Amino acid sequence: MTNLLRKARWSPYLVGAGIGVLSWATFYFMNKALGTSTSFVGAAGSALCTVADDHVCNNAYYLKEYGAKDGGFKPIFDWQFALDLALVGGAFLAAWLGGTRRIERVPALWAARFGPSVALRYVGAFIGGFILLIGARMAGGCTSGHGISGSLQLAVSSWTFFISMFITGVITALALFGRVGKERSHV
Amino acid sequence: MFENFFADPKTILLGVLTGLVFGFLLQKGGVTRYDVIVNQFRFRDHTVLKTMLSAIVVGAIGVYAMLGLGLIESLHVKGAQLGLNAVGGGIFGVGMVLLGYCPGTALAAAGQGSRDAIVGIIGAIVGAAVYAEIFPFVDRTFGSMGDLGKITLAGAAHVSPWVIIAALTAASVSLFIWLERRRTPSTSA
Numbered sequence: 327m328t329n330l331l332r333k334a335r336w337s338p339y340l341v342g343a344g345i346g347v348l349s350w351a352t353f354y355f356m357n358k359a360l361g362t363s364t365s366f367v368g369a370a371g372s373a374l375c376t377v378a379d380d381h382v383c384n385n386a387y388y389l390k391e392y393g394a395k396d397g398g399f400k401p402i403f404d405w406q407f408a409l410d411l412a413l414v415g416g417a418f419l420a421a422w423l424g425g426t427r428r429i430e431r432v433p434a435l436w437a438a439r440f441g442p443s444v445a446l447r448y449v450g451a452f453i454g455g456f457i458l459l460i461g462a463r464m465a466g467g468c469t470s471g472h473g474i475s476g477s478l479q480l481a482v483s484s485w486t487f488f489i490s491m492f493i494t495g496v497i498t499a500l501a502l503f504g505r506v507g508k509e510r511s512h513v
Numbered sequence: 514m515f516e517n518f519f520a521d522p523k524t525i526l527l528g529v530l531t532g533l534v535f536g537f538l539l540q541k542g543g544v545t546r547y548d549v550i551v552n553q554f555r556f557r558d559h560t561v562l563k564t565m566l567s568a569i570v571v572g573a574i575g576v577y578a579m580l581g582l583g584l585i586e587s588l589h590v591k592g593a594q595l596g597l598n599a600v601g602g603g604i605f606g607v608g609m610v611l612l613g614y615c616p617g618t619a620l621a622a623a624g625q626g627s628r629d630a631i632v633g634i635i636g637a638i639v640g641a642a643v644y645a646e647i648f649p650f651v652d653r654t655f656g657s658m659g660d661l662g663k664i665t666l667a668g669a670a671h672v673s674p675w676v677i678i679a680a681l682t683a684a685s686v687s688l689f690i691w692l693e694r695r696r697t698p699s700t701s702a
Contacts, residue, residue, distance in 0.1 A: 333541070338560045339689070341542030342567020348534055349572040354579060356527050359589040360535065362617040363641075370642035375514040382514060387648035392514075401520040408520075408528030409535065410620055416536025417545055417624030424541065429626045433547035433613060436629075451629040454612025455619065455636030456643070461608055462616060463644040464651060465601025466591050469615035472602075473565060476591055478572035480665040480677050483593040490602030491609065492554075498610040499554035 334424040349478060358405055359479070361471030363462040365410045367391050368402040387463075439506045461491070536621045545622040547613035547629070554610050559692050566685040573678050588665075595659025597651070612636070 330336075345360075352358045371392065375382045382388055383399075392399045421427035432447045440446055462468040465487045467476060473491075476484025519525065542564050543549050552558035579585045609615050612633040614622050619637065622630035644651075667674040 335543050336538075336541040338542055338544075338563035339567045341538045341544075342564040342569075343571045344538045345535065345564070345568035346571025346573075346575065348531065348538070349568070350575040350579065352531055353576050353585050353589075356531070357585070360531070362620070363637075366616060366637050366641040367645065370638045370645065372514055372518070373638070374642060379514070385645050385648075386652075387645035388514075390648070398516060399514050401517050402514065403518050403525065404520040405524050405528040405531075408525045409532035410617075412529040412532025413536035413539070413617060413620040414624040416533040416538075417540035417621035418536075419533070419624075420537040420540035421625035426540075427626050429628060431628045433627075433629065435548040435551055436613070447629050448632045451612050451633040452636035452639075454608050454610075455633035456608070456640040458605055458608030458612055458616065458633070459637040459640030460644045461601045461603070461605030463601070463641060463648075465598050465605060466594070468605065468617065469565075469609070470617045472591065472598075473615075474568050474572065475589070477565075478569045478576060479588045479590050480573065480667055480674055480681075481590040481593070482661060482664045482666060482669055483591045483595075483598045485666065486593065486595055486598040487602035487605070490599045491606035494603040494606030495554040495610050496556075496606075498607045499551060502610065503551070503555060 331423045332425070334426050345474060346478070349475060356405065359471065359475035360409075361406055361467060361475060362410055362413070363459060363468040363471060364391055365402075365404075365407040366459050367463060368404075368407055372402050435503070435506070439503055465491075535617070536624060539618055539621045540625055545614070545618050545625055545627070547622070547627070550615075550618065551610055551613050554606075563689060563692070566688070570678075570682050570685050573674075573681065577674050577678060590663040590665055592663045593659070593661040594656060595661065596655035597658070599659075600655065608640075 349360055352360055367388065371382050371388045392402060394400045418427065431444045432442055436447055465472060466483065467487065472484040472487040477488055539545050543560055544564055549558055549560050553561035576588070580588065612619065614630050614633060616637060619630040619633045623634065665674065667677050670677070
C-alpha cells in the first residue's frame with residue numbers, strides 16, 4: 327500500500343475507476359454528484375458581496391445558484407466549496423508522497439511554443455480561466471459536473487457539453503500549437 | 514449572503530473527504546499536468562480520455578445498479594438546454610486549452626505546485642462574476658433553445674439505460690484496447 331501511494335503515477339484506468347467508485351459514494355452517502363464549478367460563482371459572489379451587497383443580493387444568477395426557497399441565500403461554503411478547497415490538499419498529498427511536487431510557472435509545452443516568459447503564461451492562464459468559467463456556467467457544469475457526473479448518468483445535457491468542448495478544444499489546440507513538438511510527449 | 518455562509522459541519526466534512534480523494538486521484542493520474550491535458554486535444558496523449566471514460570463506465574454501472582436496487586432514490590441529471598450546453602461547452606473547450614486545466618484540475622494543479630493554475634483560478638472567479646452579470650442576456654437570447662428537460666440518452670432513445678451502458682462500455686473497452694495496441698515503442702521513452 328505504501329509503495330502504491332509513493333508511486334509517481336497511477337494507471338489512468340485505475341484512477342478513472344477510482345473516480346467512478348468515488349461517484350458511487352457521493353450518490354449513496356451524500357446524495358450528491360461530483361461537481362466543482364458552481365463554487366466559483368459562490369466565491370465571486372461572496373467577494374463582490376463585501377463591496378456591493380445590494381447588487382449581489384439582487385443578481386438573478388446568484389439567486390439562481392444560491393437563492394434559498396424562503397428568501398435569502400443558501401450557504402456558500404457548502405459541500406462543493408469544501409470539496410474544491412480539499413482538491414488542493416488531496417493533490418498536494420499525492421504529489422508529496424509521489425515526489426512529483428514542484429513549483430512550476432511555465433509548463434514545458436507552453437514554453438516550447440510561447441517561450442519562457444512567466445508574464446505571458448500568466449496572461450494566458452488568466453484569460454483561459456476567465457473563458458473557462460464563462461463556458462462552464464453557460465453550459466451548467468464543467469468537466470466534473472457534466473463531463474464525469476452527468477455523462478455517467480447518461481444525461482443528454484452532459485454528452486452535448488462533452489462533445490462540444492472536445493471539438494473546440496481540438497480546434498484551439500491546433501490553432502495555438504500546430505505541430506509543435508512532433509514527437510509524442512507521452513509521460 | 515454571509516448570514517449563513519457555512520453549511521453544517523457534517524456536510525463540510527463529507528465535502529472535504531470527497532475533495533481529498535478526488536484531488537489525490539487526479540494528481541496520481543497525471544491529469545493535473547498542463548502538458549497532459551493539452552496533448553489530449555492534440556491526440557498525443559490519451560490519459561485524459563482513458564481516465565474520463567473509465568470513470569464514466571464504472572460510475573454509470575454502479576450508480577444505475579444502485580438506482581435499480583433502490584439504494585439511491587434518484588439521479589441528479591442536469592436539464593438539457595442544448596443551446597446553452599453546446600455553446601457553453603464550446604467556450605469551455607477554448608478556455609480549457611488556453612489555461613491547460615479545467616476548474617477541478619486547476620485546483621488540484623495548484624496543490625502540486627503549478628503556479629499558473631492559481632492565476633487561472635483567479636481568472637475563473639472573475640469569469641464567474643462576469644457571467645453573473647451577463648446571465649439575464651444569455652438566458653433571454655438562447656436559454657430556451659433546445660430545452661428538453663432532465664432527459665437521459667436512454668430516455669431520449671426509449672431504451673433501458675443498460676442498453677446505453679453496455680454500448681458505452683463496449684465502445685470504451687474497444688478504444689482502450691486499440692489505444693494500447695497502437696502505442697509504439699517511442700511512446701514509452
